[in-house]
Every structure is written in structure tokens, then in C-alpha cells.
Amino acid sequence: MKSPGNAVSDVTSKAAAKRPAEPSVNQPRGSIRTGGRTERVRLLVANAVLDALRNGNYFFDIKDIADLTGVNKSTIYRRWPTRVALISEAMKEHNSQIQIVDTGKWRSDLLCLGLNLRSFFSNPTELAFNATLAMSNDPDRSAMADQNWAPVQERLEQVVERAKARGEIPQDTPGRLIMSMLTSPILSQILLGKSLPTDEMIARLVDLLVKATAHPD
Amino acid sequence: MKSPGNAVSDVTSKAAAKRPAEPSVNQPRGSIRTGGRTERVRLLVANAVLDALRNGNYFFDIKDIADLTGVNKSTIYRRWPTRVALISEAMKEHNSQIQIVDTGKWRSDLLCLGLNLRSFFSNPTELAFNATLAMSNDPDRSAMADQNWAPVQERLEQVVERAKARGEIPQDTPGRLIMSMLTSPILSQILLGKSLPTDEMIARLVDLLVKATAHPD
Numbered sequence: 001m002k003s004p005g006n007a008v009s010d011v012t013s014k015a016a017a018k019r020p021a022e023p024s025v026n027q028p029r030g031s032i033r034t035g036g037r038t039e040r041v042r043l044l045v046a047n048a049v050l051d052a053l054r055n056g057n058y059f060f061d062i063k064d065i066a067d068l069t070g071v072n073k074s075t076i077y078r079r080w081p082t083r084v085a086l087i088s089e090a091m092k093e094h095n096s097q098i099q100i101v102d103t104g105k106w107r108s109d110l111l112c113l114g115l116n117l118r119s120f121f122s123n124p125t126e127l128a129f130n131a132t133l134a135m136s137n138d139p140d141r142s143a144m145a146d147q148n149w150a151p152v153q154e155r156l157e158q159v160v161e162r163a164k165a166r167g168e169i170p171q172d173t174p175g176r177l178i179m180s181m182l183t184s185p186i187l188s189q190i191l192l193g194k195s196l197p198t199d200e201m202i203a204r205l206v207d208l209l210v211k212a213t214a215h216p217d
Numbered sequence: 218m219k220s221p222g223n224a225v226s227d228v229t230s231k232a233a234a235k236r237p238a239e240p241s242v243n244q245p246r247g248s249i250r251t252g253g254r255t256e257r258v259r260l261l262v263a264n265a266v267l268d269a270l271r272n273g274n275y276f277f278d279i280k281d282i283a284d285l286t287g288v289n290k291s292t293i294y295r296r297w298p299t300r301v302a303l304i305s306e307a308m309k310e311h312n313s314q315i316q317i318v319d320t321g322k323w324r325s326d327l328l329c330l331g332l333n334l335r336s337f338f339s340n341p342t343e344l345a346f347n348a349t350l351a352m353s354n355d356p357d358r359s360a361m362a363d364q365n366w367a368p369v370q371e372r373l374e375q376v377v378e379r380a381k382a383r384g385e386i387p388q389d390t391p392g393r394l395i396m397s398m399l400t401s402p403i404l405s406q407i408l409l410g411k412s413l414p415t416d417e418m419i420a421r422l423v424d425l426l427v428k429a430t431a432h433p434d
Binding site for chain 2: 130131133134135139142145146174177178180181183184185187188189191192193194201204205208209211212213214217
């Protein structure tokens with residue numbers, strides 16, 4: 001699985017360097033305009049929570065987040081009444097890095113998504129989350145991971161639904177399975193094979209998926 | 218990814234209960250007949266090393282293995298001069314659980330393999346190895362993992378080669394990628410989704426792979 005000079009660590013350090021805080025395009029709860037104070041607070045808090053989670057600290061104290069961000073504790077409590085709400089906000093921010101573009105074509109939608117997933121899965125925070133999840137036997141934690149992944153899963157499956165709506169693929173194409181056949185080989189190579197899938201590998205994967213989902217003649 | 222009553226832990230505990238020591242069909246180095254003393258020693262030692270590795274102890278002492286198994290230290294040294302040789306023997310034993318049958322047909326070869334991989338990846342030792350590998354940033358350890366997986370990879374790709382030889386799939390079918398598209402969705406669901414792929418999921422996966430590798434009309 002190794003290809004020299006193509007190690008994940010090279011890439012993840014670059015990803016880490018440019019990670020911080022482009023403002024998210026997701027709708028911040030209660031915000032008036034993107035980039036405003038409410039959005040700034042949301043990003044500060046979300047990133048502080050992501051830091052805690054990346055360090056395996058699921059039981060962080062809301063006071064710690066207040067201290068780290070300089071955001072008033074009561075402001076945090078008002079907006080995110082529970083630790084679960086905070087984690088959910090943080091994961092939403094984290095998962096918003098998966099950009100799903102609508103190119104209007106099944107093949108190019110899959111290709112863009114594959115390339116984007118390669119960046120996402122090699123992000124150091126995502127690597128840490130997946131490693132922790134792999135280690136975990138805690139049903140609460142895996143339930144939480146499932147719950148945080150569900151909205152992403154839904155966005156991924158919409159790519160399949162769009163292709164169905166355009167008549168490009170059969171109506172009975174199993175969306176979740178096809179998306180797993182795209183994401184899992186990329187994720188496994190990064191998480192376990194410790195190398196980055198090449199552009200060519202991703203293109204071949206997409207070709208095979210396009211063929212697998214072609215209409216019967 | 219969750220499906221109730223289908224949790225991995227249910228199955229892995231059963232797998233653990235029946236794990237010990239059916240004699241391996243792999244050729245034991247220097248052994249005369251399967252089931253003889255040499256083979257018994259090999260199995261004892263391999264399982265003791267697997268225990269150490271499962272507990273994350275990569276730096277076990279050969280003396281510990283001797284104490285645990287009752288096998289003489291000099292016997293161990295003579296047959297496995299280094300810790301790497303011991304680990305390699307243990308991993309060969311572990312990986313021999315992946316049975317690759319030759320049904321003479323591409324589809325049924327894939328189906329048998331998919332079902333077998335579901336058992337293998339939900340084995341507690343394999344779960345522990347993959348979790349450790351996911352956590353690891355140690356290049357030595359990942360190189361070792363690669364090296365121990367390489368013979369399995371080769372056996373998996375032979376399934377593709379056989380289908381090519383029978384003319385069932387095109388000569389340019391990418392063996393490694395196709396095998397990753399079979400193994401990774403199964404592995405990810407078990408390791409990260411914490412649930413077992415159903416028979417139906419595996420059958421649909423195989424159908425998609427058969428379609429993806431069909432001859433162009």
C-alpha cells in the first residue's frame with residue numbers, strides 16, 4: 001500500500017498549516033450575517049471543541065472552552081446548552097469541509113467528491129477522529145459518531161439521487177453502498193495504508209463505479 | 218451505519234470463543250507432518266506472539282514468549298532468530314484465517330471471499346491490529362504491517378487473475394483496486410461503523426463489482 005514520497009504525513013502537515021478558519025458557509029444558528037460577531041464566536045467555540053476532541057478529550061468542561069476562547073461562559077451555555085450540542089456544532093463545522101459540488105454529471109460529481117474526500121480523510125483532525133473511533137468500544141461514542149456522520153451521509157447520497165433524477169443511473173442504484181464503495185477505499189488507504197490515493201487511482205475507482213451503475217442495455 | 222442486534226461485539230465474542238488453534242494448513246518451516254511437535258510449537262509460539270501484539274506490546278521479550286509457552290528459549294531463537302521473524306510467523310498464522318476458495322466462477326469467488334472477510338475483520342485480534350494501525354504514526358510499524366499484508370494482498374489478487382485466465386473479466390481489470398473495493402467497505406463498516414455488513418449488503422457489493430468488471434459489449 002506504500003508509495004514513496006506520497007506519505008500522508010507530508011500532506012497532513014500542509015493541511016494543518018492552512019486549516020484555520022475560513023468562515024463556514026453553513027447557516028450559523030441565530031447569526032445575521034456571515035463573518036459577524038455571532039459567526040466569529042461560533043467558529044472560535046467550534047475550533048476549541050475540535051481541539052479538545054482531537055486530543056481525545058470527550059469530557060471537556062465548558063469552562064475550559066470559555067477560558068480557551070475568551071467567550072463568556074453564559075454566552076456558550078445560552079447557545080449550546082449541553083456538551084452534546086457543542087460537539088454537534090464542532091462536528092458540523094469539521095464535516096463542512098466535505099464540499100459536494102453539483103457538476104450536473106454523475107461521473108464528474110463522483111470524481112470531484114473522490115478528490116475532496118482524499119483531502120478530508122487526510123486532515124489531521126479527521127485522522128485522529130477515525131483512529132479514536134477505531135479504538136473505541138464505547139457504544140455512546142460510536143452512536144455519537146454515527147449521528148454526526150448521518151448528515152454527511154445524507155449529502156453524499158444526494159449525489160446519487162441527483163444522478164437518478166437526471167436518468168443517468170437506474171432508480172434502484174443503492175446510494176449508501178455506492179457511496180461506501182467510493183469513500184471506503186480512499187479512507188482505508190489513508191488511515192491504514194498510510195499513503196494517499198493518487199489522482200489516477202481515484203479516476204479509475206470512479207470509472208469502475210460509473211460502469212457498475214450503468215443502465216442495463 | 219448501525220443496525221440493532223447486529224453489533225460487532227456479539228459476533229467477535231463468539232469468534233473469540235472458537236479462535237484457538239485449529240492446526241494451520243500453512244507449511245510450517247522445518248516441520249515433518251502437520252500436527253507434529255514442530256507444528257505444535259509453532260502454533261503455541263505464534264499464538265503467544267499474537268496475544269502480545271493484540272495487547273499493543275510490540276516490544277515483547279523472547280524470554281516472555283518462552284515463559285508463556287513453556288517452549289525452550291533456545292528452541293525459539295534457533296527457529297525465529299529475531300523478533301521480526303516471530304511477528305512475521307504470528308501474522309502468517311493470523312492471516313491464514315482468510316480462506317480464499319476457488320469456486321471456478323468470478324461471482325461466487327467474490328461472494329465467498331466477501332463473507333470470509335466479514336468474519337476475519339470482526340475477529341478481535343484483527344480489530345485490535347487495525348485500531349493500532351489506525352492510531353500509529355510510527356513508520357516502522359506501518360512498514361511492518363504492509364509487509365505482513367503483502368502476501369494476503371497477493372492471494373486476493375490471484376482471485377482476479379484466475380477470472381482473467383478464464384476470460385470472465387477483461388485483462389486490464391485493476392486487481393488491487395477491485396480487491397480494495399471489496400474489502401474496504403466491509404472493513405470500514407466493522408472497524409468504524411461498529412456493525413456487521415449483512416449477507417445482502419455483501420451480495421449487492423459483489424453484484425456491483427461483477428457489473429463493474431464485465432466485458433464491454
